[in-house]
Amino acid sequence: MSPVAAAPAAAAVAPSTKVSGWTTNLCAEELTYESFRPYGAVVQGWEGTERSPKGIHVTVANQGTAFKFHRLAYLPQNAEITPERRAPATDARKGCSIGVKHLDRSSEVKVYLPQGRGVPPGVAGLSAGASYLVVVGGNTNNVKAFLATSAQGVSIASNVYHAVIPLNEPIDFAIVSAATTTVTQTDIKVDVPAHTAAPVPPRVPTAEVPEKPVPQGVAINPVPITEELWAPYGELIGARGSKRSPITNSYPADQDGACTSIGLFRATPKAGLHRGQLFDVSLLERHIYTSQAFIPLGKDNLVGMGEAPLTAGGTFLVVVADNGPDDRPDTSTLKSFIMESGMGLNYRAGVWHHPVLTIDACLDLACIETQVSTGEFGKTYEPDCELVEYDRPIGQINVPALCDVAL
Structure with a gap:
């Protein structure tokens, strides 16, 4: 059995360069698994097996308490996960235009996972209503922009130019990468449509539960x-x-x-x-x-x-x-x-x-x-x-x- 791989060093960032032709106007569209395929993959949950896109393997897992959507994105084996809090570029809920001044390009797959907002009692959490903008392109001829929710992560394929820009509220991202990243200066304008946060259904109170099980000894307090x-x-x-x-x-x-x-x-x-x-x-x-x-x-x-x-x-x-x-x-x-x-x-x-x-x-x-x-x-x-x-x-x-x- 080979030894466990050592933790890789932080991803390198090369000096920025200027590429002519990166001047364009875009309109952000809805992020879906199918629309994003030319650039990578979307990491999210679907309402059921019939809603998941074709080609995704789905099983009932975790002793019957979960749907598992398998292998939504492949990763380099020496990747690491880095937490990063990103501030919003602007409040775009009423619609606006955003200038994108640079795009990253990574030598390996790079994944951005927006994390939840739950915190322990007494700790201030992030506000609701966050969304984010994803700008991607293989070259100047196929640049696109997508409006994503915090319930969706994105996996950016290797060598795809990209920018991930929070809107409305700060977002904590878990970023998965093993890549060397270069930065390219651009002059892109993205029109972000007006959007409204969907009401989150309240927690359903637990139905009446059976009597407490008989203690088997000293219980463990989490x-x-x-x-x-x-x-x-x-x-x-x-x-x-x-x-x-x-x-x-x-x-x-x-x-x-x-x-x-x-x-x-x-x-x-x-x-x-x-x-x-x-x-x-x-x-x-x-x-x-x-x-x-x-x-x-x-x-x-x-x-x-x-x-x-x-x-x-x-x-x-x-x-x-x-x-x-x-x-x-x-x-x-x-x-x-x-x-x-x-x-x-x-x-x-x-x-x-x-x-x-x-x-x-x-x-x-x-x-x-x-x-x-x-x-x-x-x-x-x-x-x-x-x-x-x-x-x-x-x-x-x-x-x-x-x-x-x-x-």
């Missing part, structure tokens, strides 16, 4: 996730996380088909997981050959554009354990964290964890990992995911009572 607490298991991804997150894999050199890619889990709350209740932990999994990152996307949609907005709220309940001397989870080391949607996380390869658990509402989680199989054509590779199931609970999580929710 704690808000922090860089320091998460350091033994990986890295945090977001404006409050200062470190880059390496995407690593150690698949055997003779293992064909190990692909690093971005997929998306549209994850729903799990049966038996309720606020103010105990949740039984009866299974854990690990990915011994790959790191695995989960990044909640935003929920701002626009009237008449994109998919139906998800309901407000959504919190990620994280459960981890150390590896034991028998190469199985050490159940005495179970820990649990609360992660709001304004933060993502990266599991280091080999970390035992519970499959995705969301509370209160559905979340779209971009997933970055290296795997051999996505399940298509009956092809599987067991070490992609090693799952241990127990006959009885190995621990209980004392799920916190309801607190204020954000998008």
